[in-house]
Amino acid sequence: MERVTLQTIADRVGVSRTTVSNAFSRPDQLNEELRRRILEVAGELGYPGPHPAARTLRRGRAGVIGVVFTETLSYAFADSYAVGFLRGLASVAEQSGTGVHLIGWPSPDLAEEVIGDAVVDGFCLFSPEGHPLVETVLRRRLPVVTVDYPYVEGVPFVGIEDRAAARRAAEHVLGLGHRRVAVLGVQPVVGRTNRDWLDLDRPGDLRFGAGRARLAGYRDACEDAGLEWKDVVLDRTANDRELARRAAARLLDADPRPTAVLAPTDEVAFAVLDVAAQRGIEVPRELSVIGFDDVPAAAPAGLTTVRQPITEKGTTAGRLLVEPPRGEAAPCVIMPTELVVRRTTAPPPDAGA
Amino acid sequence: MERVTLQTIADRVGVSRTTVSNAFSRPDQLNEELRRRILEVAGELGYPGPHPAARTLRRGRAGVIGVVFTETLSYAFADSYAVGFLRGLASVAEQSGTGVHLIGWPSPDLAEEVIGDAVVDGFCLFSPEGHPLVETVLRRRLPVVTVDYPYVEGVPFVGIEDRAAARRAAEHVLGLGHRRVAVLGVQPVVGRTNRDWLDLDRPGDLRFGAGRARLAGYRDACEDAGLEWKDVVLDRTANDRELARRAAARLLDADPRPTAVLAPTDEVAFAVLDVAAQRGIEVPRELSVIGFDDVPAAAPAGLTTVRQPITEKGTTAGRLLVEPPRGEAAPCVIMPTELVVRRTTAPPPDAGA
C-alpha cells in the first residue's frame, strides 16, 4: 500500500495539492461542496491527516513544550513535588491546546540527543539541583524557563527563597527550645560527583540547588540561636523514601538521640516519621520533625512543614512558555512560602529541665 | 539575525550541505579535521543543531510516543493510578531514548486537534472508562496500545480482569459476614451524558469501563451470596477525593448505616475513610472499607484493597510502543490481580448477634 499524502488525494480528486491542504486547514478557502468531496476521498484512501512533522516544519511552530528533568522520569513521577508541578504546568498547557513533552535524564548522552531531537517550541528546566544540561537546552535557542535552579542571566525564572524559608523552619524548631537538632541534606540520585557537597561555603556552581540552599538556611538559624553548626548532627541522603529511611535510622539510633530533625523535603520527613514509628518513638513528644514543600500527603499526616505553592509554580512556568514574554527583561518570579505548623513539632521532652 | 541552517554553515565553510549534515549525524562519513572545523563554525554562528521537525520528516521517525488521557492532564496527575502507570511507561521509554508526549482532554475539539498534530510514532490510550477519541487516534494509522478500555479488535491491549477482581473483593467482605453493604460507583469527571450509567445490563459501549465492570463484579458476588442487588446501597461519584467525600457522607449518614463500603478505587476508599474519621466511626470495628488498585498510599493507610500491577502495566504498554510487535496477532496482555487484606476490613459489629 502506497503512502497516502495530500498529493495522492489531489490527483484522485483532480485538484491541486494546495486545495486539499486548504480542505483540512482552511475550510474558508474553498467551496463547501468540493471540500466535502475531498474529505470523502481522503476517508476512502485512509488518509491519516496532514503529517504533523511536515506541518510543524512549514509553520515553524510545534504546539508542544518540553519539560526537562534532572532525574529519570520514573523518579519524577515518584516525587509528589514534581508531580504537583507538572499538574500545574500541564493544566495551562492543555488549555491552550499545547502538548507537553517529558524528557528525563537516563544518561547524559541519551538526554543530550533527546533534547536535540525534541520537536518543541520551548523548554522548562525543572531542576531542584541545578541542571547539568542547561547548556544543551540553551543551545536550541528556544524560549526557556528554569525552575528553582539554576538562575541564568536573561532566562525567565520561577522559584522560591529556599534559604530564607528553610531558616524560618529551623527558627520555629529552635524557638520551641530544641538544641539537639539533626539535619538531613538531600542530594541528587543520579551519578554526579558529590564531593564537598555539604561544604556550604564552597562557591556555588550549577549543582548548588535547593538542597544546599535549605541547608544554608538551617545553618543561618542555628548560628543565630547560638548553636555551632558543627554541633548539629548532619547526614545526607536522597529525596527517595527508601534511601531516606536508612539515613533516618542512622540519626535516630544515635546516642544521644536528637530531639528534632530538620528534613529539607517532605518525602524525607515522612521517612523520618516512618522510622520513628518503627522504633516506637513518639512524635512530637519525644521527637519533632519538620519538612519542606507541603506536598498533598503532608496535611493528612499532620506534618509541620514549609508550604511552597507547588502547582502555581507549574502554572507560572507554563504561562511563560505558552506565551513567551516579548520584552527584553526576563521575568524572575519568586513565589511566597509559608510555615505551616501541624502536629509533628513540639517543645523537646526535657524542656522544663 | 538570519536563521542559521545547515546551508549557512556549508556556505561559510565552503562544503556541501550534505557534508555539514554528516558532521552532525554521521561522523564516520567525513574527515575528522573537517568535522572539527564545521562544528567550530556552527558554534560561532550559533547553530542550534539539526532542526528536529525536518529531521523527523525525512527520517520518518519521531522518537516520541503519545499518551492520551480521558481526562484533563491536571486530573491525570492528581490520580495515583495514572501517575503510577506513567511512571512505568516513562521508564521504558526513556531507557530507549524515546520521549513521552502527554495529551489530555480539555475539550473534545481541542483534543482532536492535538492528537492530529502530535509528532509521535505511536499512541497509548490510557482510559479507565473507554476512550471517546479512539477513532481519532486510530485514524492516524500509527501503532496503538489501549490500556484498560476499550478493547479494540486488532489493537494491542493491556488490562486486568476488573470484573473478576472486583468480585473477589466483594466476596472477601461478604465472607466476613457483612450484609448491609454499600457500593460507590465511579464515573468520569468530564462532560459526557451519564444517563443509565448504573444500569449494568445495558449493552456495553465505549463508556463501559473499569467503573462499570467493577460494579458488575460486586453484583456477581452479592447475588452469589444471596443478596439482592437492589438491596445494596448504591451511589455514584467520580474518582476525585473531594467529590467522593460528599458521596461518602451521604452513605455514612444513612440510617441504617452500611457496615461495609465497596469502593471501586483506592481514592474513593480514602474519601470514605476520611469521612468515617470525621464522624468518629471506627474502622474496621464499625465499618469495613475495601478499595481497588493498591496505590502507594494504600499500604501506609492499612487499606484492604485489590492490587493490580500499576507500574507494570505502564512498562508493558511502553514496550509495546517502543518496539511495536511486527506479527499479525495483536497482543492482549491481561495482568494478574491480588486481594490484599490489611486493616480496614473485619467482621461486622453485629457479627455475633
Added chain:
DNA sequence: CCCTAGTTCTGAATTGATTAAGAAGCGACC
C-alpha cells in the same frame, strides 16, 4: 601501468506539508 578498493565529498532527489502571489470567472456598479 592498470585495476580495485576505500575514503571523502558533492548533487539531486526526497520527505509532506503551508503560503504568498496570481489567474480565472463572475456579478455589481458607474
Added chain:
DNA sequence: GGTCGCTTCTTAATCAATTCAGAACTAGGG
C-alpha cells in the same frame, strides 16, 4: 463597456533536513 471586488483555485517557492548514487582522489596489489 470598463473596472472593482469577491470567490475559488493553481503555480511555485519554501520549510530544513537526510539519503542515494556517483565523482574525485589516494593507495595498494599485481
